[in-house]
């Protein structure tokens with residue numbers, strides 16, 4: 001956004017807490033605060049009830065919309081609007097323009113009973129004058145709630161929250177990181193990263209859907225419970241679908257069970273799927289969405305680091321077959337990805353570390369800053385303990401790594417959704433990695449196999465004189481410091497070679513690798529000499 005614009009604009013019913021909570025948010029973020037009503041009173045030199053009494057509501061709305069238009073382009077703090085302001089068409093247009101430029105309009109959704117009581121308490125609200133104030137408030141609520149819901153791009157429920165708690169929720173939404181993914185010939189979408197990102201569920205799904213298939217695994221039950229509550233509050237009918245954990249969920253038998261159930265429960269083409277869990281759950285959820293009635297909307301809520309940085313974004317959906325992993329599926333992009341980092345609180349250490357394999361990969365192929373952050377914080381990352389993550393200094397580091405890695409992924413998939421060229425670079429370390437996974441019967445975790453695969457690719461590039469040995473050492477040292485494996489000797493060269501020939505990048509009888517010729521600069525390596533391929537294997541055998 002160019003020029004000065006509010007960090008956030010808060011809208012909501014009278015008594016929702018726009019002024020009280022908005023002020024608190026501004027204090028927490030050390031930003032200035034402006035309340036439209038207070039500014040109007042200052043400008044017209046009288047109280048709002050007096051202005052209403054003397055000039056009437058239409059005149060008030062004119063003053064109000066002019067002040068709002070001005071403030072939207074000349075203020076860089078937290079801006080709270082008066083309750084009725086967003087009902088004025090000129091204000092709606094101004095807010096739409098502000099959001100187009102990346103602005104946040106936050107609908108502070110208080111419990112109607114609580115807000116109504118609070119609005120009646122202090123007086124000074126002319127819209128409630130002249131009869132039963134509660135009935136008036138309720139009538140306004142019925143008119144305004146649907147408009148506010150549709151208008152805002154951030155929704156924060158404050159039911160039963162103290163002003164401080166509500167402010168913290170708002171602050172989390174403001175501090176959220178958003179990565180935009182362009183989809184050539186399709187609908188763009190956002191990856192939202194941060195505490196409370198899941199609160200966007202209803203906003204991303206929109207009003208079109210009636211039923212939601214909520215697909216998740218048992219270990220993330222408490223996170224899917226939250227998703228279900230958010231969906232129900234928003235008025236959706238939710239079918240809770242628990243699938244077997246990890247790879248056991250990515251089968252045609254599981255998919256078939258879900259198709260049967262969607263049929264029985266009357267899911268239509270306008271209904272939607274939400275996937276909550278690790279990469280296996282989001283891959284399966286995406287596959288169901290891609291195939292049900294030839295494609296319905298879906299939203300991914302990844303809960304593992306690997307799913308947040310990699311699996312949930314990019315539109316590769318699929319299941320495994322007896323022939324191998326991910327052999328059946330389709331490219332089908334989600335309507336949005338909500339990487340709610342509060343879910344990391346329950347993530348086991350080894351699953352977190354595995355995810356760092358893909359983070360490091362993104363650093364090697366595209367973003368040296370990722371490598372710097374990993375190096376600087378290796379010890380803390382290696383000691384990851386979800387229970388103490390939230391609110392700790394490490395949380396910021398993890399959020400930064402997630403955002404940067406998603407940006408790398410977004411750049412590659414935006415340019416090449418169907419993996420015709422650039423997207424293949426995301427496969428750095430995967431040619432050997434996939435072979436290891438297969439030989440290990442998928443008991444080796446993906447990110448760990450990719451770590452060894454990157455060392456293999458670096459060794460290969462070094463043998464061929466494409467990179468110096470220093471860069472190979474850099475691979476080994478970094479991955480090792482994060483607790484990732486750098487060697488493997490679980491199978492024969494012949495088996496590995498045969499599997500690498502079946503890699504998706506291979507062409508005809510020729511092997512095809514991704515290697516680096518420098519950090520941040522991946523290249524394709526076609527048909528390398530057989531002795532180099534074997535020598536690199538010898539070097540990772542450890």
Ligand SMILES: NC(=O)c1ccc[n+]([C@@H]2O[C@H](COP(=O)([O-])OP(=O)(O)OC[C@H]3O[C@@H](n4cnc5c(N)ncnc54)[C@H](O)[C@@H]3O)[C@@H](O)[C@H]2O)c1
Nearest residue numbers: 219246278279280281303304306307310311316343346347
């Ligand atoms: N679609 C893609 O582009 C893409 C990219 C990379 C990987 N993948 C796929 O992703 C899968 C690997 O993903 P993964 O590493 O997340 O594995 P996973 O889905 O098997 O999850 C690992 C384990 O962690 C548990 N878990 C996840 N989040 C948790 C949380 N917050 N708290 C407690 N437990 C939690 C899961 O239930 C599971 O037991 C593979 O199937 C792989 O093929 C897909």
Ligand SMILES: Nc1ncnc2c1ncn2[C@@H]1O[C@H](COP(=O)(O)OP(=O)(O)O)[C@@H](O)[C@H]1O
Nearest residue numbers: 013014015016017018019020021118161162163
């Ligand atoms: N979450 C909350 N819990 C308790 N009291 C609140 C809360 N939010 C606001 N209040 C109080 O309710 C009253 C109305 O809040 P205010 O911020 O003026 O609402 P608005 O600006 O949305 O009309 C104030 O006295 C405020 O201190």
Ligand SMILES: O=C(O)C1=C[C@@H](OP(=O)(O)O)[C@@H](O)[C@H](O)C1
Nearest residue numbers: 013014037082083084125126127
């Ligand atoms: O709802 C409304 O139409 C109004 C709400 C008030 O703001 P609060 O919501 O801050 O009370 C104030 O702008 C004016 O009384 C009109």
